[in-house]
Amino acid sequence: MVDLSLDRLPVAVIGAGPVGLAAAAHLAERGVPFVVVEAGDEAAAAVQGWSHIQLFSPWEFNTDPAARRLLAAAGWEEPEASSLPTGGELLKQYLQPLAELPALAPHIRYGAAVTAISRLGIDRLRTVGRDEAPFVLRLGDGEEVLASAVIDASGTWRRPNHVGANGLPAHGEQDAGAWINHGLPDVFGADRDQHAGRHTVVVGAGHSAANTLLALAELADTAPGTTITWAIRGADPAASFGGGSDDELPARGAIGSGLKMLVETGRVTLAANFRTHAIRRLGDEPGRDQVELTSRGPDGTEQTLTADRIVAATGFRPDYGIAEELRLELDPIMSAPRALAPLIDPNQHSCGTVTPHGYRELAHPEPGYYAVGMKSYGRAPTFLMLTGYEQVRSIAAALAGDIEAAQSVELQLPETGVCSATAGGEAIALRLGLTKEEHEQLLHATAKHLGTSSSASEAVLAAATELGVDHTAALQLAAYAAEMFDAPGATGC
Incomplete structure (x- = not known):
């Protein structure tokens, strides 16, 4: 006979993306048996879809502590904490090496898409014996995987929101x-x-x-x-411009400042x-x-x-269709766990003002099931990977029986506050393909032209012409550096 007692079964982690692999790392550190089921043919398949994008958060906010410890023990060379990776660099320098570690690799199953989750022999209506019944995950080929608990890190990448403004597809959207x-x-x-x-x-x-x-x-x-x-x-597009040079993540502020410049100079027509x-x-x-x-x-x-x-670019939404036979308690607005929803409401919070949260806020009436990462945020667009890493740390501790560690949730997130305009400029320069030296040369040349220019943007354009730097790149730098140069109208042209 097969032993179906929960303490003999693995924890099933759905998804081998950044948060799913972090969950596996924490479970491995604690000696909790686990299996990772990934629909794609390799780790972090969704990251491939945005591998060309540079993240606005540096390496220090994109790697998980348990994952770093396991990688370091295997001789991994950690990237510079303050540098900004692209999705491709995150994949090649962190996620793929993590998935290939001996502590994780034997437990990851690729090409294993989960189509449904339930309890063994019990549907959603039955209560008696529910807590002791194993989870059953049905895969696309009909195979079923038994588990003691489920950490659903399947994300939202495969379910983008519609173009229609009311949340429904616009008329004709599918045809187009x-x-x-x-x-x-x-x-x-x-x-x-x-x-x-x-x-x-x-x-x-x-x-x-x-x-x-x-x-x-x-x-x-x-x-x-x-x-x-x-x-x-x-x-008003002002909310999209963000904190500018006051943003604690300079690259995030740089994106907003650059966007503001595009609108104000007419390079982008605002509708x-x-x-x-x-x-x-x-x-x-x-x-x-x-x-x-x-x-x-x-x-x-x-x-x-x-x-x-x-x-x-309308965001994504979670798909809870695979969990229809589980007892979930989702906020009717956010489609997030009810206790978590008010902590992440984008009408009240940015990604940097989210309250630390863990297994308690992520719990459902279905004991042992947790949606984490982007999926846990429902339709809120304010997720940072660092938040997901703390989520799975807390859940792994709870599943290991370390309730004190599970309840001790701490999270230092970057928010709008004090930062360096120069660092933000470097972030833009890096994204635009300029070296640190070229960025510094542009700043020095701009300072030289300020005395004879009517605005910082005019000075930057003169400096860009002198150095052979692309004008759009230079104007994005001017937009971000406006406060540093103390020049009103620095985003004008």
Whole structure:
């Protein structure tokens, strides 16, 4: 007979992304048996989709302590804590080596997509004996995996939000799917031909939208005819500009400052109060013909935009369909665990003001099931990897019986506050391909031209011309460095 007692079964971790692998590392350190089931063919398959993007948080906020300890014991050379990795560097220098460690690798199953979770022999209605019944995870090939607990780190990457402003697909959105990119297109690589020399409408107001708008502006410098429209539901884009030079994560502030510059200089056309109601195909050949987006306001007022390409930077949402037979308690607004929802509400919090939380806030009426990482945040866009690492540390401690450690949750998150404008400028320079030396030369040359220029942006452009630096890159630096140069109107041109 097979021993089905819970203490003999592994903890099932769904997803081998950053948070799922961190969960495995903590369980391995505590000697708790586990199995990781990953739908992709390799670790962190979703990260591949944004491998070209540079993170705005440095290495120190993107690696998990338990993972670092296991890697260090194997001779891993830790990256410079303050440097900013791309998704590809995060994958190659951290996630792949972590997944290949002897402590983790034998316990990771690839190509194992979970299609449903329940309790062995018990459906959602039955209460008697529920706590003692193992979890059963059904995989895509019909195999079933038994587990003592489930840490669901499957994320949200495969379920992007719709373009429609009311949370529903816009009329015609599915039919126009061939014209729509979701997430973060690689406009300098695989997706370049879709955007170069064409008009792209970017829908959304978060960091993904800002990153794409900045990249498209750089593309426009080398690809004539490239035009960009930014469609937002609100009247004022100020919230998207973030903390600027007051942001405790300089690269995050740099993104907002650069975006503000694009709007103020006309490199990006702002379509405010644009609530996409319908998308209509104007032709039949994707990539050559266009689509028309129609906005309909609460008062019936309509606006239209014609685009060659749409980037839906509208975020993602969790899919709890695999857990329909479990007893979950989700906030009706956030689609996050009810106790966690008020701590992460984006109407009240940024990613840096989230209260530390652990296994208690992530618990459901279904004992032993925890959704973590991006999935735990439901539809809130304020997640940082560091938050997910603390979540799984607390859960692993609880599953190991160390309740004192599980309840002691501590998290130091970067928020809008004091930081260095120079560091933020370096972050932009790095993202734009400028070396530290070139950035310093640009600052010195700008200082030289300030006395004869009407604004910092004019001085920066003069310095950029002198040094042969791209003007869009230079203006992004000017936008961020406005306070450092103490020059009003530094984002003008």
